[in-house]
Amino acid sequence: MSTLAQINDSRELLWNLTLRELRTKYRRSVLGWTWSLLNPLATVVIYGFVFGTLFGSTAPLGDPSGLDNFALYLLCALLPWNFFTLVQNTAMGSIIGNAGLVRKVAFPREVLPLSQVGHGMVQFSIEMSLLAVVLVIFGSPIIPWLPVTILLMVLLAAFAGGIGMALAAIGVYFRDLPYLWGIVLQVWFFATPIVYPPSLLEDADVPSWVSTTLSLNPMAVFAEAFRRTLYDGTAPGWKSVLALAVIALASVVLGWKIFERLSYRFAEEL
Numbered sequence: 001m002s003t004l005a006q007i008n009d010s011r012e013l014l015w016n017l018t019l020r021e022l023r024t025k026y027r028r029s030v031l032g033w034t035w036s037l038l039n040p041l042a043t044v045v046i047y048g049f050v051f052g053t054l055f056g057s058t059a060p061l062g063d064p065s066g067l068d069n070f071a072l073y074l075l076c077a078l079l080p081w082n083f084f085t086l087v088q089n090t091a092m093g094s095i096i097g098n099a100g101l102v103r104k105v106a107f108p109r110e111v112l113p114l115s116q117v118g119h120g121m122v123q124f125s126i127e128m129s130l131l132a133v134v135l136v137i138f139g140s141p142i143i144p145w146l147p148v149t150i151l152l153m154v155l156l157a158a159f160a161g162g163i164g165m166a167l168a169a170i171g172v173y174f175r176d177l178p179y180l181w182g183i184v185l186q187v188w189f190f191a192t193p194i195v196y197p198p199s200l201l202e203d204a205d206v207p208s209w210v211s212t213t214l215s216l217n218p219m220a221v222f223a224e225a226f227r228r229t230l231y232d233g234t235a236p237g238w239k240s241v242l243a244l245a246v247i248a249l250a251s252v253v254l255g256w257k258i259f260e261r262l263s264y265r266f267a268e269e270l
Contacts, residue, residue, distance in 0.1 A: 043078060044071050047195045060197050065140040065233040072138065075131055076230045077194040077223035080153075083124040084160045084219065085185055090116040091164025092171050092178060095266060103267045110259060113168040117161040124153065131230065141233035148236060149229045155241075155248040156222055162251030169262040172269050192219045218247045 048071055059073035067073070091113035095102060098112055128149070135142050142149070171177045191214055193200070198220070214220065221244055225236035 039082075043082075044074050047074060047078075059231075060199070062140065062232045063234070065135075065142075065231065067135075067138060067140055067231055069138065072131075072135060073197075073227065073231055074195065076227045077192075079124070079127050079131060080156055080222055080226050081189065081192065081194055081219065082127075083120055084156060084222075086123070087117050087120045087157070087160035088164045088167055088181070088185075089178075090120065091161070092167040092181065094164075095168050095172050096175075109263045109266060110165065110256070113165045113259075114161065116164065117157055120160075121153070121157050124157075128153065135230055135233075140231065142230055145229040145233060145235070148241070149226070151241070152222065152225050152229065152236070152244070155244045158248035159218065159222075159244070159251045162248070162253070162255030165252075165255035166258040169259040169266075172266055173262065188217075188219065191217055192223055194223055198224060218244070221247075 059068060059070040061068050094112040094116050095109065102109065102112075132142060132146065132149075167177065167181060221240055225240050225244065228234055228236040
């Protein structure tokens with residue numbers, strides 16, 4: 001509670017750090033924030049060609065939206081995944097990247113990774129807003145489910161932020177962490193039904209331990225929930241939402257504990 005009070009007292013610093021990240025992200029770039037839209041679109045084109053054209057993957061028919069569009073099906077899960085990885089990758093280097101500030105100024109260190117969550121949330125909100133407009137144009141009845149989608153975005157931010165705080169603290173002591181975590185994210189991406197439907201895993205002949213491991217993947221639940229509210233235009237399943245809330249809370253608590261345990265020697269290590 002004392003840490004929360006300190007962060008509340010430092011809310012102006014948190015806001016200014018978030019603004020700094022937003023202002024410097026595409027500084028002196030010709031296209032600026034357009035890159036935040038072009039990057040996922042380029043990924044959709046690449047994966048759409050590889051999996052949709054070469055491998056013949058098709059999107060399931062949206063129920064009740066009736067959508068049958070592989071690109072939109074892919075985007076509904078790809079944008080949350082991109083946000084998830086963005087928060088972790090930026091939060092991981094937030095302490096090391098602000099070494100001078102950490103060594104010389106007394107403030108709650110948690111503000112640094114939290115500012116990265118805020119920065120990522122702004123970009124995520126822009127991307128999801130544009131996707132929602134496109135889905136409405138294509139006929140998906142998503143408007144009644146937009147509040148649920150926003151709730152899912154908040155839960156995903158908490159889940160990613162908790163992991164990001166833990167990575168930020170561990171990365172100060174273990175400088176090989178970004179390379180190791182990059183491999184983990186590659187495996188995690190293909191273990192999550194983003195470029196393929198979940199039914200593909202159900203139909204595949206895989207060992208039982210693999211199926212059990214994949215069924216415990218929180219990002220698979222997030223991907224399915226976002227697709228239900230956006231692509232299908234229906235409820236995501238309230239048991240899934242409750243499970244995601246518990247997972248997000250556990251991530252925040254555990255990540256915060258790890259951060260607090262390791263933060264007392266940040267200045268010496270940097």
